[in-house]
Amino acid sequence: MEIERILLRQEQLQTRIRELGAVLSADYAGKTPIFIGVLKGAVHFFTDLMLHYPHPCQYDFIGASSYGDGTQTSGQVRLTKDVMTDLRDRHVVIVEDILDTGLTLRFVTDWLRSKHPASLKLCVLLDKPERRRADISADYIGFTIPNEFVVGYGLDYQELYRNLPYIGVLKP
Numbered sequence: 001m002e003i004e005r006i007l008l009r010q011e012q013l014q015t016r017i018r019e020l021g022a023v024l025s026a027d028y029a030g031k032t033p034i035f036i037g038v039l040k041g042a043v044h045f046f047t048d049l050m051l052h053y054p055h056p057c058q059y060d061f062i063g064a065s066s067y068g069d070g071t072q073t074s075g076q077v078r079l080t081k082d083v084m085t086d087l088r089d090r091h092v093v094i095v096e097d098i099l100d101t102g103l104t105l106r107f108v109t110d111w112l113r114s115k116h117p118a119s120l121k122l123c124v125l126l127d128k129p130e131r132r133r134a135d136i137s138a139d140y141i142g143f144t145i146p147n148e149f150v151v152g153y154g155l156d157y158q159e160l161y162r163n164l165p166y167i168g169v170l171k172p
């Protein structure tokens, strides 16, 4: 395995996700929010987070892709799958794996905002603020991490490593 070191262990991830679930539960109780997972990287974060949201809610998914095959964003964001739910006047929470340059989530939030939700918030597991290029910040953040390319727990390198139960730094 080409993992240099583990950045976030499975237990650390689960502890923090439980906390985020509790915060969302307090903020959205009584509102029946729609949680929108961004494919594919957010899959594990999305499902684990939702198990800690005990109130009525709905799921949807959106697909966006900006990375080619490497570790640098191409800057060009493409919608690969749209949501299936009518978002008008609904409370929407976007659930994403990582906020890096912000170009992907800038595109996704602009796209979803055009569907006229009552509110739109952003929940990310990881935030890499050093590399931000778009004017965007998350409302809910699991961990702020340094500028290193990470894999695991949904995050890939050339479509591999998504199934690691931890988040690790790839060997250069």
Ligand code: 5GP
Pocket: 041, 066, 067, 073, 096, 097, 098, 099, 100, 101, 102, 103, 104, 105, 148, 149, 150, 151, 152, 155, 156, 157
């Ligand atoms: P952004 O548009 O904010 O630069 O990047 C967002 C997307 O780039 C994420 O959804 C993720 O797919 C990918 N990405 C950004 N940083 C990393 C990283 O450190 N590791 C991996 N595996 N993907 C990343």
